[in-house]
Amino acid sequence: MNATDPLIVSRYDVAMEPAPEDEPNLIIGAVADDGQPVALFLDPEARAKVAGWLAPSLSEEVERLRTRLAELEPYAPTGHDPVEDIEYQVAGDWGVDGADTAEQAIAFVRKALQAYPHCGAHAQQRITRRWDDDSEWYGPWTDLPIPPQRQQEDPHDGPLASRYAECRDLPTTYTAGSTL
Known part of the structure; x- marks a missing residue:
């Protein structure tokens, strides 16, 4: 070199x-x-x-x-306020199903967990925005809280207990012309 x-x-x-x-x-x-x-x-x-x-x-x-x-710039949203919507879905071991409302999604989760306790069912929601020019934005899926289910009142307890006791002793079969 x-x-x-x-x-x-x-x-x-x-x-x-x-x-x-x-x-x-x-x-x-x-x-x-x-x-x-x-x-x-x-x-x-x-x-x-x-x-x-x-x-x-x-x-x-x-x-x-x-x-x-x-x-x-031509592809950007038009500047008008977007139409905002919320999507709901129920996911679990089986896959994903859509729901129309939060209540419907929560009911589906409760029903699935009652029938199959280990199915991993959970409800989710996300915000979507759509502009006049058909552009869209999808927010992240977030879990919907499942509130505890209210217990149905037992007719044997509470204010209806005495009425239940009265009805319990009535005959269960009736013949034409009989009275209570």
Whole structure:
């Protein structure tokens, strides 16, 4: 290799930042095509120059993003308020079923868990938004809380107990013309 041949680096292994008390030179460890180790010393001015080659300046990046946003503008929502809706579903070991209301989803979960306690049934909801131009947004599914089910009153207890006792002793079969 003579002095006029360029040194071609094929692999970069390490970049070493200087210690705070040292000169602010970045050292890049590399390997040339012929296997010779190479150290690149970059002072702050050279680092800025290389950084400009590798990454666009902030103003260039802002301009690029503005251009891209202008290209997307026709696809953006029209600015009118979206129609917001809530979707419901019931999921479990069997898969997913839709529901029209939260109450319907909760009832489905209760019924499924009563019949199959280990089926993993749970109700979910998510918000959806639709704009005039048919663009849509779907929020994440969130679990619906299943409130505890009210216990049905036992007719043997409470204020109806005496009425139940009266009715319990009545004959269960009637013949035509008989009276109670």
